[in-house]
Amino acid sequence: xxxxxxxxxxxxxxxxxxxxxxxxxxxxxxxxxxxxxxxxxxxxxxxxxxxxxxxxxxxxxxxxxxxxxxxxxxxxxxxxxxxxxx
Amino acid sequence: xxxxxxxxxxxxxxxxxxxxxxxxxxxxxxxxxxxxxxxxxxxxxxxxxxxxxxxxxxxxxxxxxxxxxxxxxxxxxxxxxxxxxxxxxxxxxxxxxxxxxxxxxxxxxxxxxxxxxxxxxxxxxxxxxxxxxxxxxxxxxxxxxxx
Numbered sequence: 001x002x003x004x005x006x007x008x009x010x011x012x013x014x015x016x017x018x019x020x021x022x023x024x025x026x027x028x029x030x031x032x033x034x035x036x037x038x039x040x041x042x043x044x045x046x047x048x049x050x051x052x053x054x055x056x057x058x059x060x061x062x063x064x065x066x067x068x069x070x071x072x073x074x075x076x077x078x079x080x081x082x083x084x085x086x
Numbered sequence: 087x088x089x090x091x092x093x094x095x096x097x098x099x100x101x102x103x104x105x106x107x108x109x110x111x112x113x114x115x116x117x118x119x120x121x122x123x124x125x126x127x128x129x130x131x132x133x134x135x136x137x138x139x140x141x142x143x144x145x146x147x148x149x150x151x152x153x154x155x156x157x158x159x160x161x162x163x164x165x166x167x168x169x170x171x172x173x174x175x176x177x178x179x180x181x182x183x184x185x186x187x188x189x190x191x192x193x194x195x196x197x198x199x200x201x202x203x204x205x206x207x208x209x210x211x212x213x214x215x216x217x218x219x220x221x222x223x224x225x226x227x228x229x230x231x232x233x
Contacts, residue, residue: 042116
């Protein structure tokens with residue numbers, strides 16, 4: 001990986017071949033590199049499946065984060081609606 | 087004066103070098119190998135776990151030298167050199183399983199891994215935030231003051 005200050009990149013993991021199918025997982029990395037510190041957020045996004053002459057992209061959904069963000073959204077909406085009603 | 091400055095630089099440079107080395111290690115988390123595990127095969131199935139990895143690190147250091155008035159009372163003033171330095175750093179890293187990719191006779195499936203503890207904590211935190219906000223609003227409505 002290059003040493004840029006800000007990086008938002010899709011990276012390929014190691015491909016695995018099983019029974020005629022080749023699976024290549026991909027992750028998205030968001031990184032900030034500063035002289036006095038840094039931050040890295042790396043998460044899986046998709047599994048590429050190739051075999052029998054065709055390819056398929058299977059998304060990797062983080063259901064836990066979806067539920068947590070939904071609850072944060074509901075809490076914010078309830079608070080705003082209560083404020084507006086009063 | 088030059089000796090003090092040289093001493094300060096010589097002592098702080100290895101510390102700064104170690105901090106920079108730690109910072110470079112942080113970016114090991116930016117590789118795909120940090121997210122996807124090596125494949126594990128059992129029978130007809132092969133499994134790859136996928137995790138979300140976050141890491142943050144920060145460090146700061148500084149130093150300085152100066153010349154101040156010295157000497158005893160009644161004597162000729164003497165320039166007294168002095169110096170000091172310091173540094174501090176900290177960081178955190180976390181990894182959480184997100185899904186398992188299974189490869190088998192039926193094809194490839196991505197099985198999500200749901201962290202029920204985190205969802206429960208988020209639920210109660212959201213509930214508490216709602217009640218706190220409603221309480222503040224009621225207090226503001228009744229008294230006209232925010233706190």
